[in-house]
Amino acid sequence: MTGTDATADTGTAATAATAATTGTTATTGTTATAETVSGGEAAARAPAPTRGPGHWIEHWDPEDETFWRGHGRRIARRNLALSILCEHIGFSVWSLWSVLVLFMGPEYGIDAAGKFFLVAVPTLVGAVLRVPYTFAVARFGGRNWTVFSAALLLIPTAAAAYAVRPGTSYTVLLLVAALAGVGGGNFASSMTNINSFYPLRKKGWALGLNAGGGNIGVPVVQLLGLLVIATAGAAHPRLVLAVYLPLIVIAAVLAALFMDNLRPVRNDTGAARDAARDPHTWIVSLLYVGTFGSFIGYSFAFGLVLQTQFARTPLQAASLTFLGPLLGSLVRPVGGRLADRYGGARITLADFAAMALATGVVIAASARHSLGVFLAGFVVLFVLSGLGNGSTYKMIPGIFQAKALTKGLTGEAAAAHGRRLSGAAMGLIGAVGALGGLGVNLAFRQAFQAGGSGTPAFVAFLGCYALCSAVTWAVYLRRTAATVAVREREAAEPALAEV
Template sequence: MATNPSTEESSKKKWIDHWEPEDEDFWENTGKKIANRNLVFSIFAEHIGFSIWTLWSVLVLFMGPAYEFSAADKFLLVSTPTLVGSILRLPYTLAVARFGGRNWTIISAGLLLVPTILAAIVMRPGVPFWVFLLVAAVGGVGGGNFASSMTNINTFYPERRKGWALGLNAGGGNLGVAVIQLVGLLMLSIAGAAAPRLVLWVYIPLIVLACLGAVLYMDNISSVRNDRGAMREVIMQRQAWVMSFLYIGTFGSFIGYSFAFGLVLQNQFHRTPVQAAAVTFLGPLLGSLSRPLGGKLADTIGGAKVTLVTFLLMAAGTGLTLVASSMKSLSLYTAGFVVLFVLSGIGNGSTYKMIPAIFRTKAALAIAEGAPEQPEVLKARRLTGALIGVAGAVGALGGLFINLALRASFQSFGSGDVACYAFLAFYLVCGVTTWAVYLRGEFARSSEQFTLVRAGV
C-alpha cells in the first residue's frame, strides 16, 4: 500500500492515525519521510535539553574564589540536576502517551527557559549555596527530555532501523553536552570567569527555536495513546531491571563523567578553568559521536556482543586512568577518560538497540505459538517505549553515583583514584551480567534462538 490518505490528512493536523512502519510499502512511500523529519527536530530539541541539563558542569568553571565554594560543594552542585533529571525521565516517558510526542516536545522544550533564566538571575558571588542548589535542581528538566524523545522516535521507525535511528537521536542529543562545554570555553576565553551569563544568552534563543521546530514540523502518532499502562506492565518483567542495570554502566558513565571531568582535572591536576574546559568537551563530543556507531554495530553483529566487549574495554580504560594517576601524567589520564567516553557512547547505542530487540523476540515467540501478529507487534512497540523510559531514568542515576563517589574520594583521599577502583569493578560486574543473561542465559538456551539473532540482540 503506497500512500494512505488518512495518514496524509491526519498528518496535516499533527496527529497520524495510521502508522505501520513494518510494512515496507508504507515505509518507503509514506513513513520514511515523516519519520526522518520528526527525527531531525527531535534531535535538535533533545540536544538543547542535554545542554541545559549539563549547564552546571560549565557554570562551576566560572565559580572562582569569590564564590567561596569547596570542591565538594561543586561536585554536589553538578550532582543535583543529575538526580532530578533521572527522576523526571519516568513521568516524561508517560507524557508522550498522554500528550503526544510532538505536543510534549513543545512543552518540554519550553520548560528549558525556566532554569536558564533562573541561572542568569542568581549567577553571582554572594548568593547562598542553597539557592544555587535549588536552581541546579530545576535544571534537571533538561534530563527528562531524553526519555520522552527516545520513546517518541522509537514509535516512528521499523525494527530493522531502530538501532541507527535511536543512536542518531540519542547521539545528537548527547552532543549538547560537548557543545555547551565548547560555548563555555569560548566565553571563558573571550570574557573571562566574570561573564557566565553570556553562556545563558546564547541558549535562550536556541530554546525558542527548538519549540518552534516542534510546533511546525513534528507529528503525534495516535496509537501511542494506547501505551499508558505499558510502564506498569514493563516494570514487572525481569528484563527491564537487567537492562536498566546495564544502562547505569553505559549512560551513567557518560553523563557522570560529563558533569565531573572538568572538576577532576581542576582538583587532581590543578588545571585552571580555561585549561580544564579546553579538553573536557572532547570526551562528551566523541562519546556522542560514537553512540550511533554502537547502534549500527548492534544492528550488524548483535547488541549483547557489542555491550559485553564494551564493558570489558571500559574496565581496561579505567585501569589506564589509574596508571596515569600514579604516574601523575595529565596526557595519559585525559586519554584514559576520552577512551571511557567513546566506549560509553558505543555501549549506549548497543544497549538501547537491545531493548526493542528483546520485546520483538518475545513477540516472535508468541506469534510462533499461534498468537495474532498485530497485537503482539503493537505490544512489543509499547513495552519498548516504556522500558526506554525506565532504563533511561535508572541509568541516569549512574551519573549521580559517579559524582557522589568522586566527591567522597576527593574529600577523603584528595584524588579520584578510590572512586575509579569502584568504577572498574562495576564495569566487570556489568560485563559478567551481559554474558550470563544474554549470551549464556535464558535467551541463548532458547530453542527459538534464531528469532533472537534476527531481532538483533
C-alpha cells in the first residue's frame, strides 16, 4: 500500500470532511436527538447495561452518546481505574531488574555487559507475551484475564526474592529475570480491554491515561529501590520485593470484585490475520519502536549507564534514574490528548524531530563526559518518548476507523469494524514496540563492551529517529495536489494530512 492509501487522523469522525478541516471528531452512532439532550435526560433514556453472572456485560455501545452519558461513562471509568492499577504493578514487576542490578556489587561477579543483558531478557519476554495477552481478553474476558495476569505477577516477584543473592549462578539469574517478562505482557491486554470500553473520540485520552498510569510503575519501583538503598543499603534488594507481594494480591482481588467483561468482544482469529496483513500495522509498529522502545529501553538502562559511563554509586544512580521515566509517564496522556486535538501524525512527526535534536545533545554530552548536560538531554528524551507514545497509540483506532469508512460502513458498523481490527493491531504493535526496548539495551551492551561508552548506541538511536520522522511524513502527512484532486473526484478515503 502506498502513501496515498494511508488512513485518516486519529481524530477521524463519522464525517471525514469535518475531521479533515477541524482535526476533531464527530460522534459515530449518535442521533440528532441524543446530541441535544442533557446528561440527566440521557441517563433517563439510556437502557442500563445488563451484567450477567461472571461480571459479563451483555450490551456495550460507547459510540451511542445516550448510552455513553447514561451508563457507559461511569462503567468505563471504573474499569479504567482498576486497569491502571493492575498495569502499574505489572510495569513495576517488568522493570524490577533495572533496579535489582543496582544492588549487584562486585560480590556478584557480573560485569556491565552481563548486567545489561539481565535487564534485556525481561524486555524480550514481555514483548513476545504481548501478542497472546492481546487475544486473551477476547478469549477469557477483560476482567477475568486482568485478575489472572495480576495474580501471575506473584511468581517472578517471589522467585527474585529467593534468587537475588551473591553466589547465585548467572544462568539462574537470567531465568528468574525472564519470569519478570509477564509484567510486560499486561500492557497489551490492558490496552486492548480499555480500547473496547471507550468511544473513538475519547480513546486518545483514555488509552493515554491507561498506559501512562502503567508506565509510572517504572519510576515508582525505581524510587522504592532508591529508598531501600538509602536507608537499608545495597545489600537488601529483597525489601523492594517484599513491598510488591501484598500489592499484587490487593490488585488482583479488586479487579475480581469490580471489573467487568464485555460480551460483545469475541475472540476473532480473523481480526488478527487481517491486522497482520494490513501494512499500517507494521508502519505504526516501526513508529512505536521509536517512541515506546526508547521509553522502556532507556528506563531499564538509565541507571546502568550512569554507573558505567559516569562512575555513579548505586545510591547516586538510583537518585537520578526515576526522574526520566516519571516525567515520560506523566506526559503520555498529554500526547494522546494533543493527538485527539491536532492529529496523531502531526504530533508524532514533531516529536521525532525533537527526539533527534535531544539525542544530538546527549551524544555531545557523552563525548565530553558532561554529566549535567547528559542528564538534561536524557530527561528531555524521556519526556518526548512519553508524548510520542500517546500520539502514536492514538493513531491506531483512528486508522482502522477510517478504513472502515472507506469500505462504505457507517455508524456502529464502522465503529465495530474499527474496534475489531484496532484491538488486534494493538497487540502486534505493542509487541514490536517493546522489542525496541530490547534493541536499546543490546545496543548499550555492545557499545560498552566494545568501547566503554554509550555514544555509539546514541548515534544509532539518532538514525532510528530520522527514519521514523521520514516514514511518518511520507505515509501520513505527505499529500500532493494531484492526490487531492484524485480524492475529490473519486471520493476516496479521508485525507492523509489528518492521520
